[in-house]
Amino acid sequence: MKRTVVLAPLALLFVSSFRLAHAAGNVVSIPLQRSFNRNSNILVTRRIARTRKQQGKDMMQLAPDVDFDEDSHDVEPDFGQVRLTDATDTYYYGVISVGTPSQNFTVTFDTGSANMWIPGVRCTSKACLQHNRYDHELSSTYQPLNGQFAIQYGTGEVRGVTSQDTVKVGGITIKAQPFAETISEDEVFELPDTEFDGLFGLAFKSLSSGGLVPPMTKMIEEALVDEPVFAFALSEGHRSFGELLLGGYNELHYKGELRWMRVTRAKYWQVSMEGIWYGDGKFNMLSLSKDRDVSKIPLDLVTGNPTDATLPDPWHQEKADEAAEKARKKARRKAKESDPDMDLEEKRRRPPTDSSPKIKKLLPTGPDASPETSAIMDTGTSFLLGDPSSIQLISRIIGADFHTGDMSCAHLSELKSFWISLGGFKFEIAPEHYVYRDPVKKTCSSAWVPSYDSPFWVLGDSFLRAYYAVFDVKEKKVGLAPINMPLRHF
Numbered sequence: 001m002k003r004t005v006v007l008a009p010l011a012l013l014f015v016s017s018f019r020l021a022h023a024a025g026n027v028v029s030i031p032l033q034r035s036f037n038r039n040s041n042i043l044v045t046r047r048i049a050r051t052r053k054q055q056g057k058d059m060m061q062l063a064p065d066v067d068f069d070e071d072s073h074d075v076e077p078d079f080g081q082v083r084l085t086d087a088t089d090t091y092y093y094g095v096i097s098v099g100t101p102s103q104n105f106t107v108t109f110d111t112g113s114a115n116m117w118i119p120g121v122r123c124t125s126k127a128c129l130q131h132n133r134y135d136h137e138l139s140s141t142y143q144p145l146n147g148q149f150a151i152q153y154g155t156g157e158v159r160g161v162t163s164q165d166t167v168k169v170g171g172i173t174i175k176a177q178p179f180a181e182t183i184s185e186d187e188v189f190e191l192p193d194t195e196f197d198g199l200f201g202l203a204f205k206s207l208s209s210g211g212l213v214p215p216m217t218k219m220i221e222e223a224l225v226d227e228p229v230f231a232f233a234l235s236e237g238h239r240s241f242g243e244l245l246l247g248g249y250n251e252l253h254y255k256g257e258l259r260w261m262r263v264t265r266a267k268y269w270q271v272s273m274e275g276i277w278y279g280d281g282k283f284n285m286l287s288l289s290k291d292r293d294v295s296k297i298p299l300d301l302v303t304g305n306p307t308d309a310t311l312p313d314p315w316h317q318e319k320a321d322e323a324a325e326k327a328r329k330k331a332r333r334k335a336k337e338s339d340p341d342m343d344l345e346e347k348r349r350r351p352p353t354d355s356s357p358k359i360k361k362l363l364p365t366g367p368d369a370s371p372e373t374s375a376i377m378d379t380g381t382s383f384l385l386g387d388p389s390s391i392q393l394i395s396r397i398i399g400a401d402f403h404t405g406d407m408s409c410a411h412l413s414e415l416k417s418f419w420i421s422l423g424g425f426k427f428e429i430a431p432e433h434y435v436y437r438d439p440v441k442k443t444c445s446s447a448w449v450p451s452y453d454s455p456f457w458v459l460g461d462s463f464l465r466a467y468y469a470v471f472d473v474k475e476k477k478v479g480l481a482p483i484n485m486p487l488r489h490f
Contacts, residue, residue: 090382090383090436090461091108091196091380091382091461092108092109092234092242092379092461093106093107093108093109093195093196094106094107094109094169094200094244095107096167096168096169096200097167097168098118098134098139098165098166098167098168098179099134099136099138099139099141099142099165099166100139100140100141100165100166101138101139102168103132103134103135103138103139104132105118105119105132105134105197105198106132106195106196106197106198107196107197107198107199107200108196108198108199108200108379108380109200109202109232109244109379110199110200110201110202110203110378110379110380111202111203111232111268111269111376111377111378111379111380111471112203112268112269112376112378112379112380112381112458113151113153113199113201113202113203113207113380114201114202114203114204114205114206114207114208114209114212114214115149115151115179115180115199115201115208115209115210115212115214116167116177116178116179116180116198116199116200116201116212116214116215117149117151117158117160117179117180117181117182117198117199118132118133118134118179118180118181118182118197118198119131119132119133119134119181119182119185119197119198120133120134120136120160120161120181120182120183121133121134121135121136121137121181122181122183123160123181123182123183123184123185125182125184125185125186125187125189126187126190127185127186127187127188127189127190127191127194128182128184128185130190130191131189131191131196131197132197134181136163136165136181139165139166141165141166141175141176142163142164142165143163143164143165143176144161144162144163145161145162145163145164145178146161146162147161147162147210148160148161148162148210149161149162149180149182149209149210149212150209151209155186155188156185156186156187156188156189157185157186158180158182158184158185158186158189159182159183159184159185160180160181160182160183160184161180161181161183162178162179162180162210162212163178163179163180163181164176164177164178164179165177165179167179167215169200169215169246170244170246172219172224172225172246173224174215174218174219174222174224177213177215177218178212178213179212179215180210180212182198199380200215201214201215202214202216202230202379202471203267203268203269204266204267204268204269204473205217206266206267207267207268216230216246216473217473219246219247220473220474224247225246225247225248226247226248227247227248228472228473228474229247229248229249229470229471229472229473229474230244230245230246230247230249230470230471230473231243231244231245231248231249231250231253231468231469231470231471232244232245232379232464232468232469232471233245233250233253233254233468233483233485234379234461234464234465234483235465235485236465242485249468249470249479250468252484253468253483253484253485254467254468254481254482254483254484255481255482255483255484256481256482257481258468258470258479258480258481259423259425259427259479259480259481260423260472260477260478260479261422261423261424261425261477261478261479261480262423262476262477263476263477263478264374265374266476268376268378268456269376269377269378269471269478270374270375270376270456271374271375271376271377271422271423271478272373272374272422272423272424273286273373273374273375273420273421273422273456273457274286274373274421274422274424275287275420275421276390276394276418276419276420276421277302277418277419277420277426278302278303278394278397278416278417278418278419279303279304279416279417280304280416281301281302281303281304283301283302285302285390285393285394286373286390294389294390294392294393294396295392295396297393299396299397302393302397303397303416373456373457374456374457375420375422375456375457375458375459376456376457376458376459377459377464377469377471377478378458378459378460379460379461379464380460381458381459381460381461382447382460382461382462383436383447383448383449383460383461383462384429384434384447384448384449384457384458384459384460384462384463385449385450385451385454385457385458385460386448386449386450386451386457386458387450387451387457388450388451388452391448391449391450392450394418394446394448395446395448398415398431398434398435398446398448399411400445400446400448401446402450404445405436405445405446405447405448405449406443406444406445406446407435407444407445407446408444409437409442409443409444412431412435412444415431415435416431417429417430417431418434420459420463422480423478425480427463427466427467427480428466429462429463429466430466433447433462433463433465433466434446434447434448434462435447436462447462465483466482466483467480467481467482467483468480468481468482468483468484
């Protein structure tokens with residue numbers, strides 16, 4: 001049955017007239033609210049909730065700026081409306097409910113993972129005791145799955161047991177949704193650094209730990225959304241609103257046309273990555289920094305158009321190697337013209353190319369194949385993670401400390417944009433997105449962070465804030481377009 005989205009007046013904070021692509025039907029809008037204040041009202045209400053629990057009163061209390069129905073315990077009395085808070089300006093989270101009657105939790109919606117988990121009542125880790133905990137004995141729709149759950153994130157580990165229950169998100173009710181209720185959580189999930197209770201994974205099912213069906217997959221399989229699509233519009237500025245849309249995307253939240261990139265491996269939201277350039281520089285830093293001592297690379301090589309006189313001897317050798325490779329390719333082309341059978345044999349050895357004229361490099365084949373360099377779109381990561389050599393070079397360019405990320409705020413106006421090529425398209429990352437400004441300490445730091453164990457680059461919120469991001473589960477593709485969201489505060 002189709003439903004029509006009814007928007008509360010608060011939703012009009014986005015634009016003067018709000019229009020949804022596919023406005024009639026099962027399309028769900030989840031506003032994302034951001035705040036710099038670590039001691040936000042959600043902490044106060046959690047403290048009140050613990051006191052009320054000790055007094056034998058209703059234990060599930062949310063911040064007063066969260067829509068909440070006291071009678072039904074539903075998070076969203078108005079269809080599709082959720083008020084959310086980010087206390088550190090480095091991640092976004094929203095509200096879901098689990099069980100019958102509903103127990104409410106704040107979760108981060110994470111495209112870099114596929115599982116859903118919330119703290120369980122049996123968890124006695126400090127992180128669990130500081131957050132809302134799920135008590136399955138209070139839910140009439142709970143069913144045990146009796147599986148063990150353990151997952152390691154970049155910042156910490158959680159362990160638990162698997163269960164299933166009714167989950168409500170953005171006005172959608174998912175019955176018998178599998179998830180994990182934790183029995184232990186690492187200290188990185190403690191307050192004040194982590195204010196959200198749990199995690200709501202939006203990656204592909206193949207990434208799911210324990211084979212649990214991700215919530216978005218279940219919504220699609222049970223036709224709870226009109227289209228197998230979801231979209232993020234991450235806002236900028238403290239105490240401002242963003243949006244997660246389930247089942248469609250909002251054409252008013254981006255400028256121009258969406259640029260679609262094929263997912264190279266349906267596990268993460270992973271796309272091919274061809275290079276990084278700074279300003280008007282013509283040199284690709286991914287290739288320059290590969291297997292090189294980047295501390296000796298002259299900066300004008302990557303920030304402008306250097307002459308041969310600026311290049312050290314190793315660069316002359318590299319240019320000679322490139323010239324030799326071009327000569328070999330030319331010789332092969334001539335050989336193919338005189339020997340057609342050679343051309344057929346060459347095609348057998350090479351994988352097919354994509355039909356899109358925007359993508360020039362050969363695409364991978366096989367379930368585990370991936371491009372030489374790739375990147376994932378990850379709403380669960382705050383910054384921009386990449387190989388240490390490239391990040392060291394980038395740090396030199398922008399004047400940041402490679403190890404700490406610290407940099408001066410005095411010369412930000414002199415910095416230029418970086419350009420990153422994804423799926424054959426170039427996307428801009430402006431200084432206001434790759435430099436993190438702490439509003440309390442009045443300090444600046446680089447959002448470029450070295451990653452020593454990741455096989456791909458991770459483009460987190462620092463990148464995604466600049467773009468409206470549409471994730472198509474069925475077609476396995478990601479679309480990006482410059483975001484179009486006026487800054488609004490509550």
